[in-house]
Amino acid sequence: MRLPLAAFLAVSALSFSALSFSAQAQTVTLASSAPNSGINEVFVDSLVAELGQRAPELTVEVFMDSQLGAERELIDLVRLGETTIQLGVIHSSLYYPELDATLVPYLFQSYEAVQRFLDGPVGQRMEQALAERGNAVVLGYYYQGARWTTTRGRSFSTTDELDGIKIRMPEIPLWIAIWSGLGATIAPMPSKEVFSAMQGGVIDAQENMLSNIWGRRLHEVSDYLIATRHQQSYMTVMINQDFWEDLSDAQRVAMQESVDAATAAADAEAERLNQQIIADIQAAGLTVVEPKPAFREAALPVVEKAAQDLLDEGVWEAAVAASTESN
DSSP, rough: OOOOHHHHHHHHHHHHHHHHHHHHOOEEEEEEOOOOHHHHHHHHHHHHHOOOOOTTTTTEEETTTTTTOOHHHHHHHHHHHHSSEEEETTHHHHOOTTTTTGTTTTTTTTHHHHHHHHHHHHHHHHHHHHHHOEEEEEEEEEEEEEEEESSOOOOOOOSSSGTTEEEEEESOHHHHHHHHHHTOOEEEOGGGGHHHHTTSOSSEEEEEEHHHHHHHHGGGSEEEOOOOOOOOEEEEEEEEEHHHHSSOHHHHHHHHHHHHHHHHHHHHHHHHHHHHHHHHHHTOOOOOOOOOOHHHHHHHHHHHHHHHSOTTTTTTHHHHHHOOOOO
């Protein structure tokens, strides 16, 4: 039986539409070494929901907590296009350590100050360096809160008490130089090895975002939670540059708007979630230690020297200006 012309055209239009949709359907692989809990979970869940509404043909597959490798490996994967989106921290120490003053401990006292720096000329140079050296485009940032320290067996509240403490550091040369300059013994290692290293007594301490301390269950192998608050930590949301450029204009708009909405949702929840984590860690039996003011005072000369030796001319001054500018 032959279809009437109108019915035939309608079926043909639907078939063409389905083929077009199928051709545009793509998988977005999101990877991170961070656990999918706390602030990270808010961001990821929001991004998946927002992108599902704005560009349903882009399906997000999520691999958190080092499922696809440690952060150094993930940096290579997103550069090569093996993954699409990475939520990262240490990439700047590999691609542009001379620019990233946001990694300098005790320099920025609030995330608002960090944002001012990232929005300024040096922040623009950082994004350009990531594109040129890491083949990735920055889509946004979201706040993780200040970094704290946990220890096993002994605590510290002054720099003198760091003597003899073996602390894990991420593979960030600036941090290794500073903490060793303060008297600690440094043990660089990937994040996925920290729990067993603390449990087995290979290290005495580690420093991290509260969401990572809780999400990776590091409180279970620690006795003290020390409020060093030494760095205002955030996640960079980056996307493989080739994938980004291959998207249509409408898809790029949808992706950027989705990331903007997800980072806003994460930022809005950061303070509340971090306070809840502190309460939960205390309830788990850890003692919270507040370092003496002398700790920061003793750290600052070591911090400034290490930073000045590393940063390009003018970057330190730009960071100080951003950190002291009134809202």
